[in-house]
Amino acid sequence: MQTSSAFLQLLVAGISTGSIYALIALGFNVVFKSTGAMNFAQGEWVVMGGMISALLLGTFSSVGVACLLAVLLVAIFGLLSERLVIRPLRHPTALLITLVSIGLSICTRSFVMLTLGKKPVGYPGFSGATTISLGGVTFQAQTLWIVGLTLAFLVIMHFFFERSMLGKALRAAAADREAAAIVGVRVETTILISFGIAAFAGALAGAIITPLTLASYDQGAMFGFKGFSAAMLGGVGSLPGAVVGGLALGLLEAFGSFYISSDFKDAIAFAVLLLILFVRPSGLLGRADVVKV
Amino acid sequence: MHLGRRSFLQLVPGAALALSDLRPAQAANEPLRIGSILSVTGPAAFLGEDMKAGLQLAVEEINAAGGINGRKIAWTFYDAESQTQKAISATRRLISQDRVEMILSGGNMSGIALAMAPLAEAAKVPFISSEGALAIVTPVAGRRWVFKSTVDDGDVLERIADYFDKKKIKKVALLADTSGFGQGAVAQMKLVGPKRGLDVMYESFGPADTDMMPQLTRIRDSGAEAIVCWTVTPAGVVFLKQAQQLGLDNRTLIHSYGFVSADYMKLAGDAAKPLLLASLKISVGDQLPDSDPLKAGILKLYRNYEARFGRPPSLYAAESYDAMLLAQQALLKVGGDPAKIPEGLESIRNFAGLSGVFNFSPERHSGLSKHDIVLINWRDGRFNLVDYA
Numbered sequence A: 001m002q003t004s005s006a007f008l009q010l011l012v013a014g015i016s017t018g019s020i021y022a023l024i025a026l027g028f029n030v031v032f033k034s035t036g037a038m039n040f041a042q043g044e045w046v047v048m049g050g051m052i053s054a055l056l057l058g059t060f061s062s063v064g065v066a067c068l069l070a071v072l073l074v075a076i077f078g079l080l081s082e083r084l085v086i087r088p089l090r091h092p093t094a095l096l097i098t099l100v101s102i103g104l105s106i107c108t109r110s111f112v113m114l115t116l117g118k119k120p121v122g123y124p125g126f127s128g129a130t131t132i133s134l135g136g137v138t139f140q141a142q143t144l145w146i147v148g149l150t151l152a153f154l155v156i157m158h159f160f161f162e163r164s165m166l167g168k169a170l171r172a173a174a175a176d177r178e179a180a181a182i183v184g185v186r187v188e189t190t191i192l193i194s195f196g197i198a199a200f201a202g203a204l205a206g207a208i209i210t211p212l213t214l215a216s217y218d219q220g221a222m223f224g225f226k227g228f229s230a231a232m233l234g235g236v237g238s239l240p241g242a243v244v245g246g247l248a249l250g251l252l253e254a255f256g257s258f259y260i261s262s263d264f265k266d267a268i269a270f271a272v273l274l275l276i277l278f279v280r281p282s283g284l285l286g287r288a289d290v291v292k293v
Numbered sequence B: 001m002h003l004g005r006r007s008f009l010q011l012v013p014g015a016a017l018a019l020s021d022l023r024p025a026q027a028a029n030e031p032l033r034i035g036s037i038l039s040v041t042g043p044a045a046f047l048g049e050d051m052k053a054g055l056q057l058a059v060e061e062i063n064a065a066g067g068i069n070g071r072k073i074a075w076t077f078y079d080a081e082s083q084t085q086k087a088i089s090a091t092r093r094l095i096s097q098d099r100v101e102m103i104l105s106g107g108n109m110s111g112i113a114l115a116m117a118p119l120a121e122a123a124k125v126p127f128i129s130s131e132g133a134l135a136i137v138t139p140v141a142g143r144r145w146v147f148k149s150t151v152d153d154g155d156v157l158e159r160i161a162d163y164f165d166k167k168k169i170k171k172v173a174l175l176a177d178t179s180g181f182g183q184g185a186v187a188q189m190k191l192v193g194p195k196r197g198l199d200v201m202y203e204s205f206g207p208a209d210t211d212m213m214p215q216l217t218r219i220r221d222s223g224a225e226a227i228v229c230w231t232v233t234p235a236g237v238v239f240l241k242q243a244q245q246l247g248l249d250n251r252t253l254i255h256s257y258g259f260v261s262a263d264y265m266k267l268a269g270d271a272a273k274p275l276l277l278a279s280l281k282i283s284v285g286d287q288l289p290d291s292d293p294l295k296a297g298i299l300k301l302y303r304n305y306e307a308r309f310g311r312p313p314s315l316y317a318a319e320s321y322d323a324m325l326l327a328q329q330a331l332l333k334v335g336g337d338p339a340k341i342p343e344g345l346e347s348i349r350n351f352a353g354l355s356g357v358f359n360f361s362p363e364r365h366s367g368l369s370k371h372d373i374v375l376i377n378w379r380d381g382r383f384n385l386v387d388y389a
Helices: A004-036 A043-055 A064-084 A096-114 A141-165 A165-175 A177-182 A187-215 A219-236 A240-261 A261-277 B004-010 B013-027 B045-064 B086-095 B110-123 B153-167 B178-196 B215-220 B235-245 B261-270 B283-286 B296-310 B316-332 B338-346
Strands: A126-129 A131-134 A137-140 B032-038 B073-079 B102-106 B128-129 B146-148 B170-179 B199-205 B227-231 B251-253 B275-280 B373-379 B384-387
Touching: A004 A043, A004 A137, A004 A141, A004 A165, A004 A187, A004 A219, A004 A240, A004 B032, A004 B215, A043 A064, A043 A219, A064 A096, A064 A126, A064 A187, A064 B110, A064 B235, A064 B296, A064 B316, A096 A219, A126 A141, A131 A141, A137 A141, A141 A165, A141 A187, A141 A240, A165 A187, A177 A187, A187 A219, A187 A261, A187 B235, A219 A240, A219 A261, A240 A261, A240 B215, A261 B215, A261 B338, B032 B045, B032 B086, B032 B316, B045 B073, B045 B102, B045 B296, B045 B316, B073 B086, B086 B102, B086 B110, B102 B110, B102 B316, B102 B384, B110 B128, B110 B178, B128 B316, B153 B178, B153 B251, B153 B338, B153 B373, B170 B178, B170 B215, B178 B199, B178 B227, B215 B235, B227 B235, B235 B251, B235 B261, B235 B384, B261 B275, B261 B373, B275 B283, B275 B316, B283 B296, B283 B316, B283 B373, B283 B384, B296 B316, B316 B338
Parallel strands: B032 B073, B032 B102, B102 B128, B128 B146, B170 B199, B170 B227, B227 B251, B251 B275
Antiparallel strands: A131 A137, B275 B373, B373 B384
């Protein structure tokens, strides 16, 4: 009885943490698709989402409104970052963008510390502090919001990339920059938009997790690292891969630290990540690229 | 015949003594050079700012009163940015370039203070650490010049065990973070637990973790009557919220002195209700019985600190303030000779500072005891005394 309730409790915990990882992984994947680079500023946008929401909550009394505005502001910040830091690169190779993004993440962290402060912040969930008890499992209503909003966002992204003209243009530019440019796609704009989407996804993750965990300026690196791992696990560049990778990492952490030892929580998750990458170097749902030499 | 100074001293036996007696008097005009290293940026910044303020206030008060033995303090401060490497180079600069006569506070992270201690020891510069780990001052044979003004984790755990005895609690869980602070407590609990007949289960979490459900579910199923959480990070709020969510709020929940922060309590909201904190007395200064030796000093610090910085002093500010008070006491005891500060500190007995009553000895360079710890809770927007002794 106890063990089955513990199992369900862990399942809920794993899914809610996993959803957050999935959103961050999605950010990694979108930028990877358009540039071939890993954007390590992704984690900082998560923190910004949470911290700006808390700040705006002073002005707007509704948590939902504050979070929405914060997410939009961070998306604009993402666009600006691309315009000011990535665009001016003369030869934007994937490696160069990756390196620059590390600098961008350090600058963003300092910027957040100086403008929003060093103190951790928090706010109530979208449905207050309501807790739900179901079949021996207790969780906060915010957990449902996290899972629901993540799913909704991923579905929207799926249709955006598969159906909309802009989404198709982004995919085209990702597949072949030159060919896309020849048929009239502005490759630079697609990179700009991908940064905006990535920042939006990160900030959304931050805004919805903060009621459960608090946000402080120095958490970004951890979020970035976990999101990166989830992206690798699922298959870099694959949208469903972000979901699978995120959930797998969240569940691994939850069950690993319960059934084995909490001392090795991160170690267990990363050991499994390594194993999977040995067997499937392109991740669970990734397609191995055929590269002409 | 020309006599050099040295040979003159050899000829007149009393002269050497006379000259050495003169030295402090000559130096009386010279300021007393004291250096401090704290982290006012980086992850440990929230501690560093209060500790810096504590030292700053102590320096200003001592200088306003005419200094120590007539020497005003010239205070040099460096930011360690929460990085051990930065702190080490700052320590070298303090010793060789600024030629400080003593160092107070070591980066407000035990790991940093641990790295600084051997440097101070080698240079024979007295170092009073305001950081936690007992290893900073042990073994004493290799730490003649190093002291600390903070309470030991072992003592705090002993004090918590006293409370468990009172409440007849036998089965407890220690939920510690994976930092030096948390794991230090785990090492101490492995000594204190068996000695006090406690059945202890150990769980850990990362300082940046956002979920503790697995650990808490395990603790719930183990039937532990009390949970002691050991961290200074916001993850401690996650612990409180999720403990409430799992219905663990009917058990005894205790946070260490590393979590005594009004900000954290406000963030935890309702979830902080069942919580007890093992704290220094300063958090509840005004509620102490009048017989308490610390009360007068604490109330005075509250007045002066609030007037100077516009906020009440935290216990971290008291720890660094104490480092300066101890330095002053030691210097007064040895007639102002910095080279004799170790003897001065080792002879301090029953000295009421702000974090507690200090007793040092040549065998023990950590001055506080479990009697300096009280248990407090958070109600009506303030800390309240729950268990005095």
